[in-house]
Amino acid sequence: MNHKKRIGKLMLAGLAASLTLSITQVQGSTLDTLTQEEQKTEAQIASVEVTIGETLESINLKQMGIDDLKAQIDATEESQIETKAAIEAQKALIASRKEQLKTRLVALQISDATKNQVLMLLDSENFADFINKAYVISQLQSADNEQIKTAISEEEKLVALEEQLADEIQTVKAAESRLKSESTALAEELTSLKGILSDNQTVLSQVKTEYADEAARLAAEEAQANADAEAVAAASKAAEEQQLAESSSAVAVAESASSAASSSVQAPVSQITDSSVAAVVTAPVVTVTAPTVTETPAAQGKTLVVSATAYSRHEAELSNFTATGIDLSVNPMVIAVDPSVIPLGSLVNVPGYGIAIAGDTGGAIVGNKIDLHMENLNAALAFGRQTLTITILQ
Incomplete structure (x- = not known):
């Protein structure tokens, strides 16, 4: 046993x-x-x-x-x-x-x-x-x-x-x-x-x-x-x-019961x-x-009047990475947008700035507002606030 x-x-x-x-x-x-x-x-x-x-x-x-x-x-x-x-x-x-x-x-x-x-x-x-x-x-x-x-x-x-x-x-x-x-x-x-x-x-x-x-x-x-x-x-x-x-x-x-010790009683196995x-x-x-990842289709050649400001990754408390994971030190041509107005990932032609990726967001960027990333901090500070007509490319 x-x-x-x-x-x-x-x-x-x-x-x-x-x-x-x-x-x-x-x-x-x-x-x-x-x-x-x-x-x-x-x-x-x-x-x-x-x-x-x-x-x-x-x-x-x-x-x-x-x-x-x-x-x-x-x-x-x-x-x-x-x-x-x-x-x-x-x-x-x-x-x-x-x-x-x-x-x-x-x-x-x-x-x-x-x-x-x-x-x-x-x-x-x-x-x-x-x-x-x-x-x-x-x-x-x-x-x-x-x-x-x-x-x-x-x-x-x-x-x-x-x-x-x-x-x-x-x-x-x-x-x-x-x-x-x-x-x-x-x-x-x-x-x-x-x-x-x-x-x-x-x-x-x-x-x-x-x-x-x-x-x-x-x-x-x-x-x-x-x-x-x-x-x-x-x-x-x-x-x-x-x-x-x-x-x-x-x-x-x-x-x-010592007398029963010699018996055949066995403990249950x-x-x-x-x-x-x-x-x-x-x-x-x-x-x-x-998590389900969804992609928003880019707008088709749409023009939009927006209020534009500028920022730089060299500002205090800012990092090199956008909300979508783009490294601004590698690709600085990025603008912050309201995704409900301009889909993330869209190509946007901004007068005086060039063609950039809608690849960032911001708490103050709501509605028809955009924030242009600039590598030069002084240029970003001097940009101020401007009203521009941008084009969301096809």
């Missing part, structure tokens, strides 16, 4: 040790796997945030170049207007000069001016008088020749102005073509950026869901394992108490069966519900 009881106790002890070892191994394995997955996911998120920051910087620089190009086109168009006005004035001047020359030549042909000039030379009183009259006639002819040269020069200037206008028009057309090409590239980069942002949000959602599921699974397994261990311990304790009670009863019987172990109340399993 004692031999069987020892075997039962050894079996119970072995079962308890096995359960404890199993719990330790399972927790160690799952926690190691979870840690590795978490580190891998964090590295991927950091990489995506760096890409988002670089893409936003590139887009804003390209937008600045487009704005400069538009200014150049406007200046060229104004210059074209001035050039056309100069050409019209030059045409009027040339027409006037030609009309004067025409009148002069006709007058010379129908008058006796040439003959009179010859007679005037023949009527000279002396050689000095002849020289003087010849000089006067030469000056008159030089004036006519100068008018002819001036008309020719003005015509050449007109041709040069027309060529300059043609070159400027070609320059403007080339600039317009470049502007269209830059705009197309900008749209493609915006589309790519939205895809990257969507992937980033998906990764974040998956990490949160997997973490919650893993935590719930570990909690349930730990609770079940603890309940099983408590059941085994309770069964072992009950067996020991029953054995002690049986030993005490046997001593009492031997002392009171207590055996631990599966039903006795199963009778132990099992602790309830704790189930942790994973």
Whole structure:
């Protein structure tokens, strides 16, 4: 009998040790796997945030170049207007000069001016008088020749102005073509950026869901394992108490009836069966519900008049991380919004600031208000409060 009881106790002890070892191994394995997955996911998120920051910087620089190009086109168009006005004035001047020359030549042909000039030379009183009259006639002819040269020069200037206008028009057309090409590239980069942002949000959602599921699974397994261990311990304790009670009863019987000591009376044998172990109340399993992560779709090309302020991560008591987990030291182009007005994760074009991510919130940011993050603390303090018309990009 004692031999069987020892075997039962050894079996119970072995079962308890096995359960404890199993719990330790399972927790160690799952926690190691979870840690590795978490580190891998964090590295991927950091990489995506760096890409988002670089893409936003590139887009804003390209937008600045487009704005400069538009200014150049406007200046060229104004210059074209001035050039056309100069050409019209030059045409009027040339027409006037030609009309004067025409009148002069006709007058010379129908008058006796040439003959009179010859007679005037023949009527000279002396050689000095002849020289003087010849000089006067030469000056008159030089004036006519100068008018002819001036008309020719003005015509050449007109041709040069027309060529300059043609070159400027070609320059403007080339600039317009470049502007269209830059705009197309900008749209493609915006589309790519939205895809990257969507992937980033998906990764974040998956990490949160997997973490919650893993935590719930570990909690349930730990609770079940603890309940099983408590059941085994309770069964072992009950067996020991029953054995002690049986030993005490046997001593009492031997002392009171020594004549019956040689009889075949035996203390009842207590055996631990599966039903006795199963009778132990099992602790309830704790189930942790994973939080549901929802994503708000971005608005479609919506304009909005807002009251804008600015802040900086360098302010006292502020950290580098936004409410959505964006690292401002990696991606500073972030604005705080009211999620009920501007969905988190949206791309927003802010005049004078650029294209940014709606990735932060604030207690004072309610309704049509936004807060622009600026890397320069002095610039953020000097920004004040401004009324702006922003665009929530498609």
